[in-house]
Amino acid sequence: MVQCQEMYAVVRLISASVTPSNWHLKSWRRKMEKNISRRQFLKNSAATSVSLIIGLNSKGILATNKTNTVINPFVRMDQEGFVTVIAKHFENGQGISTGLATLLAEEMDADWEKVKVEFAPANAEQYKHTFWGYQATGNSESIANSFMQYRAAGAMAKDLMIRAASKKWGVKTDEIDVQNGIMRVGGQ
Structure with missing residues (x-):
């Protein structure tokens, strides 16, 4: 439940502040050109989320334990880098x-x-439709409804890693x- 509240706080923050990376939707673009940078968004989202310590091995793959690492309600990673x-x-x-996977990835x-x-x-609170308030799919609203949530989830996961x-x-x-899923320092 705590993760869900934090995720919605990040979604509210990103929807009010970040410019989409290489995205050219006219209705979003006009509103977002005036707002803060992606770097500032990442700093803000980190401040609103719970600090997670994720261990990495020398290949940059998550290595906290032998199970999946849940980063937020919309993404998890395993030791193989999936x-x-x-x-x-x-x-x-x-x-x-x-579409949702593409936004996050x-x-x-x-x-x-x-x-x-x-x-x-089934988890109506954690995965609720932001327009209707309950867990549902329909009316051709899935991407519009989840656009900022999945972008925020992906940005949060990348920042934590x-x-x-x-x-x-x-x-x-x-x-x-x-x-392409590989973390490097100085091009190494």
Whole structure:
């Protein structure tokens, strides 16, 4: 429940503050051009979320234990580097699961070959439709409803991984680069 409240706080923050990365939707773009940078958003979202300490091995893969590491209600990772996106909307053939996974994976800079999708369990509070207030799919609103939530979840996951790597490797967070699911320091 605490994670859910924090996630919604981050969603409210991102919807009011961040410019989407390489996104050109006219209605979103006009509103977001005036707001804070992605770097500032990440700082703000980290301040509103619970601090997580995630250990990384030398390959940059999560290594906290032998099970999945739940980063937030919408994403978890395993030791093999697989990212599991939890889709809160039901797939009826419109590509919702691919769309939601793409939003999250793009923000994480995840390797698409290692992205999997699972559907959310019944949990009306954690996975509720932000327009209707209960867990549901319909009216062609799934992507519009979840756009900012999944972007925020991906950005939060990436930020937490970078912070953990920074601590483990003894470098500053801005020295770490993530591309296609691989974390590097100074291009190494």
